[in-house]
Amino acid sequence: MKNIVIVDYNLGNLFNLRRAFESVGTQVAVSADPEDILAASSIILPGVGAFGEGIKHLKERGLIAPLKEFASSGKPLLGICLGMQLLMTTSEEHGTWEGLDIIKGMVKRLDPPGDGDIYKVPQVGWNSILKQFNSRGLSWNGTVLDGVDEKAYMYFLHSYYVIASDTRDILAETIYGRNRFSSIIKKNNITGCQFHPERSGEAGLKILKNFAEL
Amino acid sequence: MGHAVRVIARLDIKGPNLIKGVQFDGHRVLGTAEQFGELYYREGIDELIYQDAVASLYRRNSLLEIIKKTAMKVFVPLTVAGGIRTIEDIRQILRAGADKVAINTGAVENPALLSEAVKVFGSQCIVSSIEAFRISDGKYQVWVDYGREVTGLDAIEWAKQVEGLGVGEILLTSINSEGMGEGYDIELTNRISSIVSIPVIASGGAGTKSDLSKVIRNGGAQAAAAASIFHYNYATPVNKPFMSFSEARLRMGEHIDSGNVDFLNHGYGGERACTVKPASIREVKEDMVKNGIEVRI
Numbered sequence: 001m002k003n004i005v006i007v008d009y010n011l012g013n014l015f016n017l018r019r020a021f022e023s024v025g026t027q028v029a030v031s032a033d034p035e036d037i038l039a040a041s042s043i044i045l046p047g048v049g050a051f052g053e054g055i056k057h058l059k060e061r062g063l064i065a066p067l068k069e070f071a072s073s074g075k076p077l078l079g080i081c082l083g084m085q086l087l088m089t090t091s092e093e094h095g096t097w098e099g100l101d102i103i104k105g106m107v108k109r110l111d112p113p114g115d116g117d118i119y120k121v122p123q124v125g126w127n128s129i130l131k132q133f134n135s136r137g138l139s140w141n142g143t144v145l146d147g148v149d150e151k152a153y154m155y156f157l158h159s160y161y162v163i164a165s166d167t168r169d170i171l172a173e174t175i176y177g178r179n180r181f182s183s184i185i186k187k188n189n190i191t192g193c194q195f196h197p198e199r200s201g202e203a204g205l206k207i208l209k210n211f212a213e214l
Numbered sequence: 215m216g217h218a219v220r221v222i223a224r225l226d227i228k229g230p231n232l233i234k235g236v237q238f239d240g241h242r243v244l245g246t247a248e249q250f251g252e253l254y255y256r257e258g259i260d261e262l263i264y265q266d267a268v269a270s271l272y273r274r275n276s277l278l279e280i281i282k283k284t285a286m287k288v289f290v291p292l293t294v295a296g297g298i299r300t301i302e303d304i305r306q307i308l309r310a311g312a313d314k315v316a317i318n319t320g321a322v323e324n325p326a327l328l329s330e331a332v333k334v335f336g337s338q339c340i341v342s343s344i345e346a347f348r349i350s351d352g353k354y355q356v357w358v359d360y361g362r363e364v365t366g367l368d369a370i371e372w373a374k375q376v377e378g379l380g381v382g383e384i385l386l387t388s389i390n391s392e393g394m395g396e397g398y399d400i401e402l403t404n405r406i407s408s409i410v411s412i413p414v415i416a417s418g419g420a421g422t423k424s425d426l427s428k429v430i431r432n433g434g435a436q437a438a439a440a441a442s443i444f445h446y447n448y449a450t451p452v453n454k455p456f457m458s459f460s461e462a463r464l465r466m467g468e469h470i471d472s473g474n475v476d477f478l479n480h481g482y483g484g485e486r487a488c489t490v491k492p493a494s495i496r497e498v499k500e501d502m503v504k505n506g507i508e509v510r511i
Binding site: 013015016019020023048049050112113118119120121122123124125126127128153155156157158175176198199200201202204205 | 336413
C-alpha cells in the first residue's frame with residue numbers, strides 16, 4: 001500500500017495538488033510532521049512564493065534534515081515549482097540562499113526583456129517541455145514523463161529557474177525569452193518539476209499518475 | 215517552439231448561473247457556471263476566470279461552492295474575481311480551489327490590500343483587475359463595482375501603480391467594449407501592456423474568433439479572455455436561431471432559479487439578437503495559429 005505524503009510547510013495551495021492526485025485515483029496525505037514524512041513511500045514537496053521564505057518555513061518546522069534523509073532513502077521525491085528550486089544548492093532570489101543541496105545546481109532569475117522583446121517576467125502560462133538539446137537527450141521511459149508527448153505544453157508560473165550543474169540530471173528543458181532552463185530534473189529517486197502538473201490539464205495529470213506509480 | 219499565448223474563458227456568475235450582459239448590464243442567464251467551466255476545460259481552454267457579478271455590490275464573494283465543485287474536475291488555472299476585500303477573503307477563495315484572485319474595487323478602496331496580499335500569498339496569485347472606461351479625450355477612467363461606479367483614477371497610471379504594489383498580472387477589461395462584440399480596445403491594451411512588465415490579460419469585446427488574434431498581435435496582450443463568443447457557441451445549436459426549453463443541451467444545467475431566462479426560453483430574435491459570432495475554443499486557437507501565434511492545441 002502506497003503512502004504518499006504532500007509536505008505541508010505553509011506555502012502554497014496544497015488542495016488542488018491533492019485533488020489532482022485524487023482525480024487520477026491516488027489518495028494522498030498532507031502532513032508537516034517529520035515522522036509522517038520519513039514513513040512515507042513517496043513525498044511531494046510543493047510550494048509557491050519566495051525561496052528565502054520557503055527555506056525559513058522548512059527550518060521552522062524542523063523539516064530540513066528529514067527531507068535530506070528521505071532523499072537519501074531511495075524513495076521517490078517530487079519537488080514542484082518552488083519545491084523543485086529548494087532541492088538545489090543555491091538561489092539568487094533576493095540575496096543568496098543555501099538550498100537543500102539534494103541536486104547540484106543553482107536558481108537564477110529569468111532575464112528581463114530587453115528592447116524589442118515581447119515576453120514578460122514572471123512567466124505565466126503554457127510552454128513546451130523539450131528533450132535536451134545538443135545531446136542525445138535522456139530517455140523519458142520509466143520517469144514521470146513516461147508516455148507524455150515531447151513538446152507537450154505545461155503550465156508555468158515563475159520568475160526564477162533552475163540550472164542543474166550536471167546535464168545528466170536534466171530530463172527536460174524549456175525556452176522562455178532569453179533563457180533555456182531545466183523544466184524537469186531527475187537524479188536517481190529525486191524529480192523536480194518547474195511547472196505545475198496539477199494545473200497542466202491531462203498531460204500534467206499523467207505526470208502525477210506516473211509519479212504515484214514509481 | 216516556445217511559450218503559448220493563453221486563451222481564457224471568462225464566466226460572469228450570479229447565484230449558480232452563468233450570465234452575460236452588454237457593458238455589464240442587461241444580463242441574461244445562459245446555464246450553470248459549473249457545467250460551462252467543466253465543458254471549457256474539456257474543450258481545451260487554457261485558463262478560466264470566474265467573476266462574481268454581484269459580489270462587489272453585496273461586499274462578499276458567493277462563489278465558494280462553485281469553485282469547490284469546479285476544482286474537482288478542472289485542472290487548468292482558475293482565477294476568481296468579485297467582492298474581495300480582505301486577506302481572509304483571498305484565503306477562503308484559494309482554499310476552495312482557485313489559483314489566483316483578481317481584485318478591482320477592494321484595491322481601489324485600499325491599495326495596500328494588494329501589497330499585503332502579495333506578501334502573504336505571493337505575486338503569482340494576485341491579479342489586479344482593472345475595468346477601464348474610455349472618456350472623450352482619449353483618457354481612461356477606472357470604474358469599480360462591476361461597472362457601476364466611477365473613480366477619479368486614470369487607468370494607465372493605476373496600472374503602473376498596481377505593478378509597483380507587486381501584483382503578478384493585470385486583467386484589463388474595457389467597459390466600452392464589453393459585450394459589444396466589436397473587438398477589444400486595442401489602444402487601451404497597448405498603452406497598458408507597453409508600460410508594465412507583467413502580463414496583461416485583455417478582456418471585453420471579442421465578437422469574432424479573429425478578435426483574439428488581433429489583441430495579441432496589435433495590443434501586446436499575453437492572454438485574451440472572451441465570454442460571449444464561447445458561451446453562445448456552446449449554449450446554442452448551430453444553424454438554429456430559436457430554441458426551446460425542452461432541448462436539454464441548451465440548458466447547460468438545472469438551476470435556472472433567477473435572472474432573465476428569456477434567452478433560454480426563446481433564443482435569439484429581434485432585440486435579443488446576439489452581438490457576437492460564436493466560435494469554439496478550437497476555432498479561436500486555429501485562427502491564432504494561422505496568424506503566427508503559438509497556442510496550446
